[in-house]
Every structure is written in C-alpha cells, then in structure tokens.
Amino acid sequence: MKTDRPTVDPIYLMFLVALVVACGKQSTGGPATDDTETVSTPSDQTTDTVDGTDSHTSSETDSASDSETPPPDSLTGNETTPNITWVRIEAGSFTYGSPNDTPCSGPYEKEVSVTLTRPFFIASTEITQSHWEAMDLVNQSWTPGPAKPVTMINFFEALVWCNKLSAMEGLNACYDLSRCIGEFGAGCFDDEGTPVPGCGSGNIFQCGNTGLRKYPDRYSCPGYRLPTAAEWEYAAKAGVTDTHTYGGDVFSEAISACNDQPSLNDIAWYCFNSGEEAHDVAQKLPNPWGLYDTLGNTWEWIDHYFSGGTLDQYTPDVALTDPIGPTEDSNMMIKSFHYNSAGCQVRPASSMSLYPGARDAYVGFRPVRTIFE
Numbered sequence: 001m002k003t004d005r006p007t008v009d010p011i012y013l014m015f016l017v018a019l020v021v022a023c024g025k026q027s028t029g030g031p032a033t034d035d036t037e038t039v040s041t042p043s044d045q046t047t048d049t050v051d052g053t054d055s056h057t058s059s060e061t062d063s064a065s066d067s068e069t070p071p072p073d074s075l076t077g078n079e080t081t082p083n084i085t086w087v088r089i090e091a092g093s094f095t096y097g098s099p100n101d102t103p104c105s106g107p108y109e110k111e112v113s114v115t116l117t118r119p120f121f122i123a124s125t126e127i128t129q130s131h132w133e134a135m136d137l138v139n140q141s142w143t144p145g146p147a148k149p150v151t152m153i154n155f156f157e158a159l160v161w162c163n164k165l166s167a168m169e170g171l172n173a174c175y176d177l178s179r180c181i182g183e184f185g186a187g188c189f190d191d192e193g194t195p196v197p198g199c200g201s202g203n204i205f206q207c208g209n210t211g212l213r214k215y216p217d218r219y220s221c222p223g224y225r226l227p228t229a230a231e232w233e234y235a236a237k238a239g240v241t242d243t244h245t246y247g248g249d250v251f252s253e254a255i256s257a258c259n260d261q262p263s264l265n266d267i268a269w270y271c272f273n274s275g276e277e278a279h280d281v282a283q284k285l286p287n288p289w290g291l292y293d294t295l296g297n298t299w300e301w302i303d304h305y306f307s308g309g310t311l312d313q314y315t316p317d318v319a320l321t322d323p324i325g326p327t328e329d330s331n332m333m334i335k336s337f338h339y340n341s342a343g344c345q346v347r348p349a350s351s352m353s354l355y356p357g358a359r360d361a362y363v364g365f366r367p368v369r370t371i372f373e
Contacts, residue, residue: 108309261343
C-alpha cells in the first residue's frame with residue numbers, strides 16, 4: 001500500500017489559498033507517447049459537436065499594458081476547430097453539497113436544493129493540450145502530451161480560450177478581457193530560469209474583477225465560458241444520489257494519506273493510481289451522463305468566487321435557482337481534486353479556492369455553453 005507523500009514545493013504553497021491538502025511535489029513527467037486523442041461518447045447520451053466558423057474577428061481595444069497590442073482573445077487566423085465532444089445536459093434540479101457524515105467533507109459542502117432552468121453543453125473531457133493549441137495559444141503544461149489536460153494556465157487565461165472559441169463560431173464573448181495586464185501564457189520559472197510547478201505574482205496575466213463578465217448572471221451569455229459551481233456539480237453528479245461517487249462510496253482517511261479507494265480506481269486518477277502525474281483524458285470510465293475525469297486528474301477552474309465555499313453567501317440555506325454565487329472575492333473556486341489528492345477528497349461536492357492569477361500544475365478547465373431554445 002502506498003503511504004509516503006512527497007513534500008510540497010514552497011513556491012507552490014504561496015498561491016494556494018485555503019488549501020489544506022496533502023499534495024505531492026509535481027512530477028516533471030515526460031513527453032506523451034500518444035500522438036492522437038480519441039474521445040468517445042456513449043451512444044445512450046445525447047451529444048452535439050459544435051462546428052466552428054471563421055466569420056467573426058475581434059476588434060482592437062486599449063489594454064492597460066500596451067494600447068498597440070491586440071487583446072489576448074483576438075483571432076490570429078491560425079486557429080483550428082478543436083475536436084471536442086460536447087455533451088448536452090438538460091435543465092433540472094439536484095442537491096448541491098453533501099451530507100454531514102461524508103468522508104473528508106467540509107462545512108462549505110452544506111446541502112442546498114438547486115434548480116437550473118437552462119440546458120447547457122459541457123465538454124466531455126477536460127480541455128487537452130491539443131484543444132488549447134488549436135486556439136493558437138502557447139502550451140506550457142507541466143506534463144506534456146496532446147491528450148493530457150492543459151495545465152499551468154490561470155483563471156483569466158482559460159477565459160481567453162473560451163472567448164477565442166466563441167469568436168471562431170460567431171458567438172458573443174462572455175468576458176471582457178480588454179483590461180488585462182501581464183504576460184499571457186508564460187509558464188512559471190524560478191530566478192535561474194528553471195520551470196516550477198506554480199506561480200501567481202510578478203508580470204503574470206491578470207484581468208481583475210471590474211467589468212470582466214459581459215453577462216453578470218453567467219447563464220445568459222451565448223458564448224463559451226467556465227461553468228458555474230452549480231452547473232459543474234450537477235453535471236459531475238449525473239443524477240447519482242445514493243453513493244459518494246458514481247463508482248461507489250469512499251471511506252474516511254487522513255488527507256495526508258494515500259490509500260487504495262476501490263470505488264475510484266475505475267473512474268478517477270488520484271494519488272494511489274496516478275504515478276504522480278496527469279494522464280490522457282478519457283482513460284477511465286465516464287459518469288452516467290458521458291463525462292470523463294470529472295473526478296481526479298486535474299482540478300478545474302469554476303466561474304464562482306469562493307468566499308468560504310458557499311453557493312450563495314447571503315442565503316446559504318435557501319433553495320436556489322440558477323445561482324451565480326458571491327459577487328466578489330480574492331479567490332475562485334476549483335473543483336474535482338487532482339491526480340495527487342487523497343481518495344476521500346475526490347468527490348463531486350468537494351471544492352477548494354485558488355487565486356485566479358495563479359498558474360498551477362494541478363489545475364485545468366472544462367468549458368460550457370448555455371443552450372437557448
């Protein structure tokens with residue numbers, strides 16, 4: 001049984017806020033051996049592949065860093081349509097959070113009844129490095145590989161990818177990135193120029209909160225965006241209510257441990273089975289709605305200010321419809337846990353906070369798009 005956990009890089013610790021996890025030092029990994037990515041979707045799940053067009057181009061707007069530099073989400077003409085399987089999630093109701101006796105749960109997992117009134121598309125996998133590069137964006141992922149999740153991208157850099165795909169398909173962008181400053185997609189390096197697995201200060205790409213969202217309720221935007229906390233958890237739970245995960249229950253353990261959790265081995269990459277690195281997407285069994293790696297592999301950025309982890313900071317115990325969460329905070333929510341997490345943490349209701357400017361070897365994203373009918 002694997003029990004030893006490596007130490008955490010001090011640079012990495014500077015930028016994880018409110019994280020109390022026993023994460024191992026990242027592995028530098030190596031080049032992927034697979035040159036292609038294949039993402040399949042079960043035949044009993046409704047899916048839709050969104051075809052892109054090149055009919056839209058972004059206009060020049062002044063940025064705080066350089067008025068002569070095009071906005072970071074401007075199309076270059078070198079973009080290609082990413083090969084993503086989009087899964088349609090129908091509107092519905094569910095219970096956000098988890099029961100009090102759930103292993104490794106925290107007070108922020110308090111159960112709340114939620115109704116989502118609009119269906120939406122969600123990517124069947126985490127965005128891979130090939131998906132990222134299709135938008136003509138530099139790839140600085142910690143563990144290279146075209147079918148591995150893109151990592152080392154912060155919250156704002158994920159928004160650039162979403163806006164570029166919206167522009168390719170002639171959709172209104174969800175985010176105003178004209179005020180962004182700092183260097184986009186530069187990765188993280190120490191004073192000697194050696195890559196490190198996390199950073200969040202200096203000339204790093206940041207956009208702030210003011211005017212960032214063109215559609216404040218999130219759900220009204222027609223373009224691609226990051227999911228709300230409610231959307232992500234609803235899709236990840238996929239109607240499973242009788243067990244902690246769609247693979248079964250997890251048992252309690254110290255978060256500094258790394259025990260075998262049999263319910264996870266067929267559905268998730270976590271500390272016991274990952275070899276301390278991210279893996280190609282869609283190698284484990286999908287959830288009942290056809291989504292892969294909603295548990296483990298990498299954390300995923302959520303468009304939800306953390307603010308203590310509540311779904312709504314003002315009325316946390318009241319049933320909610322289309323919640324967007326707190327209106328501001330210094331940190332964003334991340335969900336899913338990751339390839340070096342203790343198994344008891346790898347549940348749909350788990351969440352943590354992270355500074356939105358931080359790049360991290362454990363963090364990627366999975367976009368959504370509202371369906372208007």
